[in-house]
Amino acid sequence: MLELTGLRCGYAGDIIAVQDLDLTVGEGETFALIGPNGAGKSSTIMAIAGHVSVMAGDIRFRGDSLLGVPVEQRVRRGLALVPEGRRLFPDLTVVENLQVGGYTIPVGRQSALQERVFEYFPRLAQRRTQSAGSLSGGEQQMLAIGRAIMAEPRLLMIDELSLGLMPKVVDMCYSALAQLRTEGLTLLLVEQNTDRVLKFADRVCVLESGRVTWAGIAQAARNDPTFSSRYLGIGDPAGSEP
Amino acid sequence: MLYLELLIQGLVQGGIYTLIALGLTLVYGLLRILHVAHAALFTLGGYLGVILTNATGSLALAMVVTMLVTGMVGMGVYRVAYQPILDKPPYVALIASIALFIASEEIYRLIFGPYGLSYDAPPLQGVIDLLGSGMYLKQAELLVLLGTGAALVGLHLLSTRTRIGIAWRATVTDPEMAASFGIRTQRVRYLNFFIGSALAAAAGVMVALLNNLVEPTMGSVPSYKALAIIVLGGIGSIRGTLIASLALGVIESFGTIYLGSLLDRDAIAFAFLILVLMWRPQGLLGRA
Ligand SMILES: Nc1ncnc2c1ncn2[C@@H]1O[C@H](COP(=O)(O)OP(=O)(O)OP(=O)(O)O)[C@@H](O)[C@H]1O
Ligand SMILES: [Mg+2]
Numbered sequence: 001m002l003e004l005t006g007l008r009c010g011y012a013g014d015i016i017a018v019q020d021l022d023l024t025v026g027e028g029e030t031f032a033l034i035g036p037n038g039a040g041k042s043s044t045i046m047a048i049a050g051h052v053s054v055m056a057g058d059i060r061f062r063g064d065s066l067l068g069v070p071v072e073q074r075v076r077r078g079l080a081l082v083p084e085g086r087r088l089f090p091d092l093t094v095v096e097n098l099q100v101g102g103y104t105i106p107v108g109r110q111s112a113l114q115e116r117v118f119e120y121f122p123r124l125a126q127r128r129t130q131s132a133g134s135l136s137g138g139e140q141q142m143l144a145i146g147r148a149i150m151a152e153p154r155l156l157m158i159d160e161l162s163l164g165l166m167p168k169v170v171d172m173c174y175s176a177l178a179q180l181r182t183e184g185l186t187l188l189l190v191e192q193n194t195d196r197v198l199k200f201a202d203r204v205c206v207l208e209s210g211r212v213t214w215a216g217i218a219q220a221a222r223n224d225p226t227f228s229s230r231y232l233g234i235g236d237p238a239g240s241e242p
Numbered sequence: 243m244l245y246l247e248l249l250i251q252g253l254v255q256g257g258i259y260t261l262i263a264l265g266l267t268l269v270y271g272l273l274r275i276l277h278v279a280h281a282a283l284f285t286l287g288g289y290l291g292v293i294l295t296n297a298t299g300s301l302a303l304a305m306v307v308t309m310l311v312t313g314m315v316g317m318g319v320y321r322v323a324y325q326p327i328l329d330k331p332p333y334v335a336l337i338a339s340i341a342l343f344i345a346s347e348e349i350y351r352l353i354f355g356p357y358g359l360s361y362d363a364p365p366l367q368g369v370i371d372l373l374g375s376g377m378y379l380k381q382a383e384l385l386v387l388l389g390t391g392a393a394l395v396g397l398h399l400l401s402t403r404t405r406i407g408i409a410w411r412a413t414v415t416d417p418e419m420a421a422s423f424g425i426r427t428q429r430v431r432y433l434n435f436f437i438g439s440a441l442a443a444a445a446g447v448m449v450a451l452l453n454n455l456v457e458p459t460m461g462s463v464p465s466y467k468a469l470a471i472i473v474l475g476g477i478g479s480i481r482g483t484l485i486a487s488l489a490l491g492v493i494e495s496f497g498t499i500y501l502g503s504l505l506d507r508d509a510i511a512f513a514f515l516i517l518v519l520m521w522r523p524q525g526l527l528g529r530a
Contacts, residue, residue: 051418071421080423087419089412099405100412104424107405151423 001027001186002048002155006057009047017043017052018210025155025203030177030187032201032218034194036232039207041190042084045157048188049081050074062154076104078154082161084190086144090133094124097132097143101150110150117146120176138169145173155186162193174200194232198222206232247377248495254383254452256491257390261445263468263475263483264393265316265438271414271478272434274332275324278339280442281465282346283319287312287443288456289350292359301365305447309440316439317432325431343465350458358457366451382451389448393441394484406433463508470515476528485526490514 118125191197294304475482497510
């Protein structure tokens with residue numbers, strides 16, 4: 001589904017955020033990208049989405065290279081993004097944000113998708129005409145996920161789903177993802193909440209300072225009591241709640 | 243009665259300012275460019291309106307064609323003057339815009355001659371008795387009021403009820419995310435220039451009706467004032483632009499009667515601007 005080979009990406013002024021990154025996400029798989037602050041997780045996701053420039057290597061998605069593919073075409077190929085900080089359109093209403101999410105979907109199919117989003121997140125249904133900027137943090141994250149679902153993606157990338165949210169809201173988001181996963185959606189998750197994502201993901205890759213320090217099956221990371229302290233710089237291996 | 247008449251005169255002038263300044267606000271909102279050359283499209287609209295009305299005898303036809311053609315010229319301005327330098331700092335685009343505006347006056351002088359043009363048979367010069375109240379309004383002035391209202395209602399419907407309008411607002415707030423969901427932001431920019439330029443062209447045709455004169459320099463004072471208006475309105479805010487335009491029109495209208503012996507119309511406008519900005523540097527509706 002998604003294949004990064006020798007990826008190097010970064011920012012203007014020779015800032016390299018990620019180097020020599022190889023990773024493959026299979027169809028229907030849930031893949032977690034974790035690592036300390038500044039490791040390059042967001043940069044990787046934004047490079048796949050087309051917002052961070054690729055300096056070397058390749059990004060292949062469903063068989064074709066994404067290099068040189070304009071950002072607005074990537075969603076048409078099946079890629080959707082819940083970015084760090086959510087980046088909703090604050091002045092647009094809930095429904096309008098969802099309409100932007102489904103911009104590439106024929107109008108006839110949009111209302112059914114919208115109803116699905118409201119099934120996952122009933123609180124959004126009550127706030128249809130409220131502006132996104134006036135929602136609570138949890139509702140905003142639900143809307144960000146809903147907006148991405150509206151694009152009917154094959155691969156959904158989510159950056160920091162649980163950051164700053166109450167556990168109940170995080171549960172709600174993860175149960176929506178679990179449901180979508182059973183329908184074949186592939187997920188690429190960046191998470192601070194390591195415990196949570198190690199339970200949810202199939203495979204994991206740990207980044208540090210732009211390089212991979214560990215990659216493997218999530219179960220293996222979960223069963224290794226020294227995993228957190230060795231790879232995430234967290235002193236107490238048991239507790240990684242933020 | 244005098245007050246009411248001054249108020250209506252002010253609103254007519256404010257309507258013209260609104261139509262011109264909306265385009266500037268739209269461009270600023272989307273690209274963060276101060277589109278000084280916008281006033282050149284206002285002038286072009288005036289010329290095309292007069293020439294086409296004289297040629298066809300139909301003001302309505304002239305208005306439609308003028309708005310379409312000027313809208314397309316506006317898209318051309320974006321393509322040629324702004325798109326290649328979007329990744330440069332904003333003052334680069336500002337310099338390009340000023341250069342284009344200065345050049346446009348000379349181009350109009352060369353093409354249309356230095357002395358200006360008039361309608362052969364000026365349309366809409368009849369006078370309407372407002373509700374039989376003994377208050378009189380020129381038909382052309384009524385057209386300005388109705389045209390401004392129609393433009394605002396049209397923009398509102400476009401931006402809230404249509405797919406492209408919602409895409410447009412999304413692009414204004416976050417072009418990267420808009421593109422991520424498949425919005426072709428380049429098209430949004432073209433649309434933006436088309437609409438802004440067509441509205442300025444309509445203002446040009448209307449000013450030509452009010453003064454029965456178009457000349458190469460007719461855009462210069464409106465260009466300064468429209469810049470002042472968008473600063474006054476809180477840059478990028480459509481509602482602010484409307485309020486600032488109407489306020490400026492009304493202040494000018496009353497000012498010329500009560501302060502006319504001290505200051506001329508434009509001096510009153512800029513004195514008002516300076517005073518308001520001393521009180522609210524972020525503009526009337528701008529966020530502090
Ligand atoms: N817009 C930018 N311009 C320049 N450098 C940047 C930019 N964004 C990120 N970087 C740099 O790239 C590196 C990787 O940052 P990135 O945001 O990808 O890390 P991250 O793993 O997502 O961290 P966090 O957990 O804090 O979100 C960092 O060294 C950061 O300083
Ligand atoms: Mg990050």
